[in-house]
Amino acid sequence: KAVQHEFPLRSHPHSEVQSRAGQLFRKPQHLSHRTRPTITVEQVQREGWLSSKEAAQRLGITWRMFMRRVQDHGLTPHRVSGVPGRMIRYDPAEVRSIPVPVAPRGKPRGFVTLDYLADACGTSPSLPRKWIQSGLPHVRDRVAFHAAYVRPAEALAWLEGQANPKRRRYTEALRLHLEQQRAA
Numbered sequence: 001k002a003v004q005h006e007f008p009l010r011s012h013p014h015s016e017v018q019s020r021a022g023q024l025f026r027k028p029q030h031l032s033h034r035t036r037p038t039i040t041v042e043q044v045q046r047e048g049w050l051s052s053k054e055a056a057q058r059l060g061i062t063w064r065m066f067m068r069r070v071q072d073h074g075l076t077p078h079r080v081s082g083v084p085g086r087m088i089r090y091d092p093a094e095v096r097s098i099p100v101p102v103a104p105r106g107k108p109r110g111f112v113t114l115d116y117l118a119d120a121c122g123t124s125p126s127l128p129r130k131w132i133q134s135g136l137p138h139v140r141d142r143v144a145f146h147a148a149y150v151r152p153a154e155a156l157a158w159l160e161g162q163a164n165p166k167r168r169r170y171t172e173a174l175r176l177h178l179e180q181q182r183a184a
Helices: 002-008 029-035 041-047 052-059 062-074 092-096 113-121 126-134 152-161 167-184
Strands: 016-018 024-025 039-040 076-081 148-150
Touching: 039 041, 041 076, 052 062, 052 092, 113 126, 113 148, 113 152, 113 167, 126 148, 126 152, 148 152, 152 167
Parallel strands: 039 076
Antiparallel strands: 016 024
8 A cells, every 4th residue: 555655556536446355446447438428329320420431431531541530530430329320420620620631542643563664674573672772763552652653764763773783784774664664
């Protein structure tokens, strides 16, 4: 008790239960989901509360992106009472307040994908990803962050500036590809 007095534990007021013997026990933490705010079925139908899938469709994003934004932006999930099972709904006004990505999906004009660059250079698809780690100028997609795009002319200039003689054949293949494109 002396240690508890020196370092008081921060806990929810209902997280401790006193037994008959006078000892304190903690309630299991897995019951914390029951403290979510609840709404009725009538409120859901009358006010148009949204499921996570409906909210994602309304925002024009995927369900995973919506669930990530729920955590990041503190959206409050509400349990629907009077329904068997677990039904969670979101307030439409809160859903509208979530920022959505403004970048268009897909590659920007004048850029190519890493697979296209690999084909143009005559190399495996994994090599341009290694070049990016080594400093190849590129742009990442703001929506699908794993996607990267490069300008072929910038890639050619970067490859020519590298001191590695093995990259000379990739440079020649890319230069030939760009010349064929300009001629067409």
